[in-house]
Each structure stands twice: as structure tokens, then as C-alpha cells.
Amino acid sequence: MNISNFFKALSYVCSFPDFLNQSKAVEQVTLTLITHRYPKKLFAYIRKNFMKVTKDPVEKIIDGLYYIHIGLFxxxxxxxxxxxxxxxxxLHCLTNHITKDMPLExxxxxxxxxxxxxxxxxxMNAVIRANSLNEGDEASMCEALEELFASRLEAREQKGLEEGISRLSTLIGKLLDSNRIADIKRVTEDPGYRESLFSEFHL
Structure with missing residues (x-):
């Protein structure tokens, strides 16, 4: 969070009254900014330029949470x-810098x-997307998240496999009932044809 981004965010909030056509819209707003690094330069700038507005323009509430008093909102x-x-x-895990040192368990x-x-x-989808690594046309989760969701992903794959087997068994049964023996062999060899038969039998 740098000085430019900070004031850009303030300007967005100040535009709310015009955007919403409500003159008092700003009075109902609390601006929350999230950053991954301590904004040393920003805090120094605010303390230097807003001391006349309030005694302590940057107030530390707890570790990681600061109130900025600049007299607007x-x-x-x-x-x-x-x-x-x-x-x-x-909140601690709402980041695109997930590592094994974070409390993932x-x-x-x-x-x-x-x-x-x-x-x-x-x-969780937001966390996963933010921590995905793009490799060519494939996206893979970072190793730390893969470990966190390993059992869940395995269970999902197993469920998908079981559903696929059940679907194929049903299709073969319907082909046998229709005496379409030749189609059974083709179904096992031709994925496109197999999908067309799934559609034909509404499976």
C-alpha cells in the first residue's frame, strides 16, 4: 500500500455521493484497506501531513490493525x-502469498x-485462485494448499470415478437391452461416440 494507492482509494469513496446520488453517502462508509506489507512510507507521510487534524493520525489498535484519522471518514x-x-x-489467510508457515491446518x-x-x-475459492500458479494452459495450486486439500481432492476424484463407472455400466446395460452389441466395443474405444450415446440415452 503506497501513498498513491491510498489517496486513490480515498478518491473512490469521495465519489460515492455523485455515483449514488446521495449527498450523505460518505457518512455511512468505512474504508478498509488490506496490505501484505507494513506501509512505512505511507504512515510517515500521514503523520507528517495530518498532525494538525488529530493528535495521532495513525492509531495502532492491535498488531496488524490501524485506524487512520484524517477527518474525512x-x-x-x-x-x-x-x-x-x-x-x-x-483474515490472516486472505492472501496470495500462502506458505507452509501459515496456519493452514x-x-x-x-x-x-x-x-x-x-x-x-x-x-476458500478466492484463496485458492489467488494462490494458483499458472503453468502454460494449466493452473496448479501452490504446494501448501495442495497439501491442505489433498484428502478432499482425492475424495472428489474417487467420487467422480465411481460416478463414471456407474454411468458407463448403465449405458452398456441399455445397449445390451437394445441388442446393440457392436456399439459396446466402440463405446470403450471412442470417447466422442461414448458421449453421443450418453446424450442419446440421457445419461
């Missing part, structure tokens, strides 16, 4: 690596009871 800045992971696990345990919840799914 509430601004809070979160420095992810500084957040206590035991208290702010989800705790994240997995916290996520497990909510894995069918759309909100939690959205969060």
Missing part, C-alpha cells in the same frame, strides 16, 4: 502478516464444518 488499514492468526485466522479444521456454506466456499 473512518479508515482502517489491515497489515495481514501482523494479525494474530489465533484471533483472526480467516487450523484453516482446514475451521473450514470443514462450513464446507457446504456458500459464503465459506467463496472465501
Amino acid at each position: 473512518p479508515v482502517q488499514l489491515i497489515v495481514l502478516p501482523q494479525l494474530p492468526p489465533n484471533r483472526y485466522l480467516w 487450523e484453516l482446514g479444521l475451521a473450514y470443514k464444518p462450513h464446507e457446504d456454506d456458500p459464503v465459506y466456499k467463496t472465501f
Whole structure:
């Protein structure tokens, strides 16, 4: 988070009244900024230029959470690596710099009871996408996330395999009932033809 990005974010918020056609829209806004690095230059700039507005324009609330008092609207800045992971696990892991040193086991345990919840799914999908490594046309998760989701991915693959076998068995049964013996051999050799028969029999 540099000085330019900070004031760019402020300008976006200041444009809300015109965008929403509500003159008091800014009064209902709290700007939250998240960064992966301690913004030393930004904080120094704010302290130097906004001391007349308030005694302490940059207030540290806890490790990783700072309130910035600049007289416009509430601004809070979160420095992810500084957040206590035991208290702010989800925020701490909201990063595109996942490593094995992060509390991934705790994240997995916290996520497990909510894995069918759309909100939690959205969060985890965001983390996975942010930490995917593009290799040619394929995207692979970073090693740390692969380990976290290994059992889940294996279970999904096993389920897919079982469903595929069941689907193929049903198709072969229908071909036998229709006395289409020649098609059975072709189904096992020609994926395109197999898919066309799946469509034909609505499987």
C-alpha cells in the first residue's frame, strides 16, 4: 500500500455521493484497506501531513490493525502478516502469498464444518485462485494448499470415478437391452461416440 494507492482509494469513496446520488453517502462508509506489507512510507507521510487534524493520525489498535484519522471518514488499514492468526485466522489467510508457515491446518479444521456454506466456499475459492500458479494452459495450486486439500481432492476424484463407472455400466446395460452389441466395443474405444450415446440415452 503506497501513498498513491491510498489517496486513490480515498478518491473512490469521495465519489460515492455523485455515483449514488446521495449527498450523505460518505457518512455511512468505512474504508478498509488490506496490505501484505507494513506501509512505512505511507504512515510517515500521514503523520507528517495530518498532525494538525488529530493528535495521532495513525492509531495502532492491535498488531496488524490501524485506524487512520484524517477527518474525512473512518479508515482502517489491515497489515495481514501482523494479525494474530489465533484471533483472526480467516483474515490472516486472505492472501496470495500462502506458505507452509501459515496456519493452514487450523484453516482446514475451521473450514470443514462450513464446507457446504456458500459464503465459506467463496472465501476458500478466492484463496485458492489467488494462490494458483499458472503453468502454460494449466493452473496448479501452490504446494501448501495442495497439501491442505489433498484428502478432499482425492475424495472428489474417487467420487467422480465411481460416478463414471456407474454411468458407463448403465449405458452398456441399455445397449445390451437394445441388442446393440457392436456399439459396446466402440463405446470403450471412442470417447466422442461414448458421449453421443450418453446424450442419446440421457445419461
